Amino acid sequence: MRQAGRSLPEYFPVRGEGTILDAIRDADRATEITLQPVRRYGVDAAILFSDIVTPVWAAGFGIDITPGVGPTCDRPFASAADLDRLRPLDPDADLAFQTETVRNLVAELPPQVPLIGFAGAPFTLAAYLVEGRPSKNHDRVKTLMASEPELWHRLCDRLADLAIATLLAQVDAGARAVQLFDSWAGTLHPEHYRRWVAPHSVKIMDALGDTGVPRFHFGVNTGELLDQMADVGADVVGVDWRTPISVARQRTGGRVALQGNLDPALCQGSFEVVEAEVRRILADNDGHPGHVFNLGHGVLPTTDPEILGRVVELVHAEGSARGAADR
Numbered sequence: 001m002r003q004a005g006r007s008l009p010e011y012f013p014v015r016g017e018g019t020i021l022d023a024i025r026d027a028d029r030a031t032e033i034t035l036q037p038v039r040r041y042g043v044d045a046a047i048l049f050s051d052i053v054t055p056v057w058a059a060g061f062g063i064d065i066t067p068g069v070g071p072t073c074d075r076p077f078a079s080a081a082d083l084d085r086l087r088p089l090d091p092d093a094d095l096a097f098q099t100e101t102v103r104n105l106v107a108e109l110p111p112q113v114p115l116i117g118f119a120g121a122p123f124t125l126a127a128y129l130v131e132g133r134p135s136k137n138h139d140r141v142k143t144l145m146a147s148e149p150e151l152w153h154r155l156c157d158r159l160a161d162l163a164i165a166t167l168l169a170q171v172d173a174g175a176r177a178v179q180l181f182d183s184w185a186g187t188l189h190p191e192h193y194r195r196w197v198a199p200h201s202v203k204i205m206d207a208l209g210d211t212g213v214p215r216f217h218f219g220v221n222t223g224e225l226l227d228q229m230a231d232v233g234a235d236v237v238g239v240d241w242r243t244p245i246s247v248a249r250q251r252t253g254g255r256v257a258l259q260g261n262l263d264p265a266l267c268q269g270s271f272e273v274v275e276a277e278v279r280r281i282l283a284d285n286d287g288h289p290g291h292v293f294n295l296g297h298g299v300l301p302t303t304d305p306e307i308l309g310r311v312v313e314l315v316h317a318e319g320s321a322r323g324a325a326d327r
């Protein structure tokens with residue numbers, strides 16, 4: 001999940017001033033920031049420090065991440081002429097900083113801690129490109145999708161190609177899993193997802209198929225889409241806190257592993273509250289294999305790192321107890 005490392009005091013001195021994209025394209029800083037949560041929490045995997053907009057930025061679209069706001073573009077995507085601002089990526093030239101970061105991480109991470117690479121899915125990226133900033137109603141992007149389907153599919157096809165180039169470059173450099181974030185897909189009706197979004201995610205997942213790395217797929221508020229998100233070709237589907245893991249398993253018919261789903265808001269409370277939640281989720285999963293314990297969405301900036309450290313300890317302890325009981 002997006003750590004939004006903002007909850008770690010050690011994050012700020014390394015991240016430095018300026019836009020987060022400056023830190024992302026500096027391989028030394030990006031390496032160090034990726035390692036921070038692994039050192040602090042002892043989590044089982046590392047997630048590359050980057051952002052879903054990195055490939056679009058590297059292609060020269062004209063996008064930035066405004067602190068406290070999120071991705072913003074001065075000239076949002078509006079017409080076919082804007083497709084030229086999404087040229088194909090040459091990973092060796094355009095993503096050299098990312099390849100260097102991934103290689104550094106593979107060298108520095110303990111061998112039992114895999115690195116997860118990631119990219120943004122076309123709908124979620126298009127939402128930022130068309131709206132020009134984070135949006136509550138996503139009215140512009142939905143209007144483009146429904147009123148100009150031909151242009152919509154051309155836009156998504158370009159964004160899918162950017163995601164494929166990015167993910168393949170990450171895997172080539174040593175990432176051992178990939179996650180495709182379609183964070184805002186849950187704002188869509190299932191039929192609209194099927195028609196306008198799923199085919200592009202299928203293309204991305206298919207392109208990763210030959211690499212053999214597990215493909216995670218995540219969105220927020222996707223209770224009604226979980227079956228389709230599994231069907232696009234994911235091996236693991238992320239579930240936010242709104243859907244019980246047991247219900248998500250029924251909806252995906254047991255064909256994928258599940259990731260989730262502690263409510264990040266509750267992690268702001270006392271450990272007693274958080275502990276009860278962790279135990280409730282583990283009980284709901286009922287020892288079923290194929291559960292990657294995680295938050296249901298990113299860490300909130302005001303979260304006490306101590307609480308998250310204790311969550312990791314508790315999940316590890318319960319996991320080993322369960323493993324011992326099964327043996």
Ligand code: CP3
Pocket residue numbers: 001002003004005006015020047048049050051052053065066067068069070071118134181183297298
């Ligand atoms: O765990 C990590 O830190 C890994 C790196 C990571 C970031 N963004 C760094 C980041 C990952 C995996 C992301 C993914 C991402 N970015 C998503 C998909 C996952 C999700 O959370 O749904 C989305 C939608 C974005 C777009 C984005 N970038 C938003 C909405 C924001 C928040 C803006 C704000 O300041 O509130 C960002 C900025 C961002 N990306 C931060 C970090 C650590 C915030 C801290 C900073 O600016 O230094």
